[in-house]
Amino acid sequence: MIRPDTLARIACLAALAGALGCPAAPAAPPRPKPTAVLDSLRHRAAALPPDTARAQTLNELGYALAQLGQFAEARPVLRQAQRLSERLHFATGQVRALTGLGTSYQNEGQFPRARAVLDSAVALGQRLGEQRRLGAALLGRARLCNAQDDYACALASVQAARQFFAARGDWAHTAQALNGLGSIYVNRGDYPRALAALFEAVQLARRHHDAQTEVNSLGNIGNTYLKQEEYAQALRAYEQLLPRLDSVPDQRVRPIVYQNMATAMTHLHRPETEAYFQKSMAGFEALHEPADVGQVLGSYAHFLLESGRRPEAIRAYARALALLRAADDNNAAADVLNGLARAYRQGGQPALAAARAREALALAQRIHDVADVQAAASLLAGLAKAGGDYRRALAYTEQAQAANDSLFSRAKSEQIGRLQGDFQLGQERARRQALARTSAAQAETLRLRQRQLRGLVAGLVAVALGGLVLAWLARQLRRRNRLVEKQRAELTELNATKDRLFSIIGHDLRAPLHALHAFVELVSGPALPPERLRQYTRHLTQTLDQTLILLENLLSWAALQMRVAGPPRTEALALAAAVDDAFALLGPAAEAAGLALHSTLAGGEWVRADPAAVRLVLRNLLGNALKFTPAGGRVTVAAAPHGPGWQLAVADTGRGLPVPTPRQLLPPAGLPRRPAEGPGRAPGAGLGLVLSRDYARRSGGELEVASAGPGQGTTFYLSLPAAEAELIEANEPKTNKALVK
Template sequence: MQHLYLRLCQTATFSFLLAAFLLFGPEQGQAAATHVLPLDSLTHRLAVEGRDTARVSTLNALAWTHLNLAHYDTAQALLRQALPLARTLHFGVGEARTLYYIGEAYSRQAKLPEAVASLLEAESAAKRTQTTSQLPSIYHTLAVVYNTQGNYDAALATAQKAMKLCAALHDEKRAFKAWSDMGFTYSQKGDFPRALQCYLESVKIQQKVGVTSALARTYASIGNLYDDQDNIPRALEYYQKGLALLKPEDPAERNTLGRFYVNMGVLNSKQNHNTEAERLFLEAKKIFESLHQPADVGASIAVLANLLTKTGQLQKALPYHQQALHLLEQGADQSLILSAQFNLADTYAKLGQTAQAEKLASQCLALAQKLGTYNCRYEAATLLAQLRKKRGDYKQALEYTEIANATQDSLFSKEKSEALGKLQGDFELSQERNRVSTLRKDQQIQAQQLRQQRFVVVGLAVGFLVVLLAGLALWRVNKLLGRKNREIDHQRATLAQLNATKDRLFSIIGHDLRGPLNSLHAFVSLLNIRQLPQEKLMQYSQRLNQTLDQTLALIDNLLSWAAVQMQASERINPESLLLEEAVNENFRLLRTAAEHKNLTISHLLEGDEWAWADPDMVRLVLRNLLSNAIKFTPQGGRITVAATEADAQWRLSVADTGVGLDGETLQQLLGPAASPQSTVGTAQEPGSGLGLVLCRDFVERNGGRLWAESAGPGHGTTFHFTLPRAGALSVVA
């Protein structure tokens, strides 16, 4: 089953995942070589054969050839002839292979339930006839279908069955596909380390057996992994590795080449290399047109249209959007059509063509509700609300806004529940590992004690000289036992600290989240009152938005703090970081809060301040320091960010004209024994007290230092922190 892993360029509001195509193509055991036979040769052979097992094999070989040429209807017609003939002849091997090919054809046509049914039938037929050599290929395609359906547990179990079977058959040429299938499943579940480990194991096997075409697709999958981690340069590096292995003159690899071009175009667009991205999309379009694959042509046109929309070329993008939707509606997956519908509706709206935009957005909303796609449903409802409001139909606009808000609440609850569940699972796993480690230490102590007893018995049995040597051995053993005991005490202390962290985490969750959530519930209840005046409605909406921002910030800090406390974030990922961009990004995020209090926020950076640090950690430090400055600065105040260079480091300063701090409070906030402390702001803004603790820890992890200065209460506060200057370190991430 061949899929294309396409990520569209973002529209003004969000990006759809146009399709989730795995870059793996099945290579069918004994039948894998049949696709190289000319169609004329197979057709001539079929014409002279009788109704026997040889005819079943020829029908299958001919169908497989058509399947690899994307002639799905022709392939299905041949397979429908082969299946009843194989069953009439009791030809179990041929029946299993025919059912496998039928499942493969359904999977390539995105008819996933039919594909699963046929592949399970093929598995049953192969087991019944003891033709286990066909099972790895059946399991591979079945795992791909399960992954496409989002049934990751079934996909993982199927790939593991394939791996065990390949090990029993000593079949390395198909074992690598089981590793790749597991790699994709783990990537879909968000487990980057396991996914990368599986893909690298697949690469090792392919390099050993010399399977270059599949190796190119595995490199692409690794590139997709790094894309998920927003490491675009590394993703492109692996795509270039795969591209070097492909042979453009080979017709069998042109389909894969087109898919490479599309994915590399998307990666280039993410780096704003728009000219190169457009060139790659057009190259892919030419390839798919030459292969007569309308769905893939539509996909390549769709990403090109989104690129043009992203760069503001709306008139040029419009016909591409229309053509993409027309091609995808001829037989593409529903998620592809959903994506194309919204992108075209959004383009119509931006061009002022309201009627066309409303029609397509309504279709998109209906399809999104049918498919249960939260993101799509939210964006379609939001667009419809905007269009209705523009027309003056405020009642209908309110209804669509309620749909969007309800969808966003569901999406928010789902995402945060998954995050908290993963955090709890990680904590329990760390506890279990520590318990196992402690038990292992106890066993080592018992073994040492047994050896000590033997030394004593031997010492008593011999003379004074042996007793002296035994005493020396006993002293050494006791010293070793003391060291082991100290290690055990350290393990116990660590366990106690983890338990304290857990209690603190759940205490904060129970205390600090209850208030914001109760407020949210009260606000939503008020908003459900239809007769609220417009002024009150806007007032409550602003409060609701402010409460949501505070709750999201609290949860982000909770998750980051808990991960740090449980040593889940020991590793940092430093890289060159332009500090001005990080400051401006946080200004954009916090500008609404500052304007609410009529505060002036500005910076004195010149645009050439490059630091060597983890970008995510630095952004969190800046966000928390700026949030605190806004929180504790009264109406009409001023907040200024500055940077100075000293001793191969940058010193960033966040100064405010707020309430100020005395020396004792500064020591409590940033001293060695400082712990989370919650204080309300000048406008009664709540807080969890985690911000400064996280800031200090993240700055120190990046080789810097955090401190604060204040002339006293009423005279404002300045927080300083340092970061290594880029170029001053020789560390390579």
């Protein structure tokens, strides 16, 4: 389940703003060149005399280092600024330096030291009557107290900061203090008062045209609704701030808003949920923020798992875990580990699920994340019970129950705070209603406007429903059109297959039958001389051999095209043995034609293919080479590794192709017809190469052709996947006895 308490956040312009909202301050230095800014500040501080300008520059340098997360380097600079300001009796510099030091200690988890330094900053500002930096010190202390669950200190500090800024007419920082007040109420579970403070901040920001504060306040309102699991209201708050994002200089705000919107949409089952997760990840990747990418990926993985897309979820969890571990983000890593464990359990991998759940439990216990402890322990208890280890299942169940009790107590505390807030807000609402009842005319006008609004909403709903119906009809029409187009393409292909079959039968089978008929007439006529009879018989034998090969290819090709051929039966095949078989079959024809056959295969070339298909392809390629090679020529078969498999090359020294042809895949229609070499050899139908290409693809390979041009020979390349080691071991290797002529 996606937990909104771990995801709801809004970007701040100041890196040290913390949980109390974002100050309306100028944008941070540009990210691409932080070292240039630091070098400039160091050079300016070294060049200035020991006066207030140098103290201010040292403070700027310390804050710039802290913004980059270099807290250890920032603290000596801030101490130097504090000592110089104290020597100069420069109250503003002292308070600012102490505030930065306290915030630095807080960001590194050194809360006692941070509290002491921030208390000193507030006390010094109040004693010296500091008019500029006391409010920032009060807000810094409020953030720290809120992080330590010291709500009395946090409330007192933020209320003092609010009064400080309001008395000076600083409305931007007053709205910031209201954001801080809302955050404190949220941590106490007092959501009604939190929303009241945040809506007041929104109104104040709009009145003074402060886009940054308005965005921060609306984001915090959305986060508050997420914590209450009121996802529709949260989404409306985020949608209100979207048009104002262009006015915010910090580029991190947009992807964070997209992430929170995706969280709300997940629970509302909105179709655009995945798109907003993708937008958020793309935004953080463009900003080179791997930790934020990891957090969004973890949430996206939860969404994928809940959508039933478990393999995608496991990949997303793995990538998120790597990013979060590299960024040392333990809270998010524990949640991702729990999600990964759930995914493995759903996939029937209990061992992996238990391993990930144990990692999540150990990490959650170390960082005191009760929710992840409860989730991991519950998952481990279920796995142990399913495995029959009831003792371990009981131990994990007790651990999960203890964590669940802690969560229940926390929920009760939040409920009590919510009820207190509801009661106080109810009293305020009653006072407002009493004032509203003094004007009946205003109430009637309000009711009239509400009726008009309801009518408008009803009209918009009707329009929206009509649009949905039209969209559904359009989708159905597009689906039907695609089906019709697919059927039309299949019919066109079948019609072309039929035409080619009839063309081959009409032209390439008719000629040998005519030759047979003529020979029969000659034999039945007057007696022929023995030499002439032997010549006719030899010619007729060649014609019948070619006709049988053509018929065999024709039947195989027709079976493939009509989709009646069975699935290929792949097994381990030694290419050397297949070449030997083809040489033995075609050797007499080669010898009669005065051609030499040569093989360079060593016997270790094993492929995974259909043996019958490979032998048919070899016969066709060798027959094709013999047909177009003149007497005295040579046909060579070689093999070489090619990617994850082997590549067989059949090269001849024959006629070649009409034009130079670089190496390329054999075209679907085969090669153009060429006159055969030698008397009595017909050009053929070209079907053997087309059939060879189709059979090669059925075996997971490809057929390519290359030629340097007329008279330069032709080479065919047959690529096939290599056989696995276990398949090779299961078959006895055959010796490659190359036939050399």
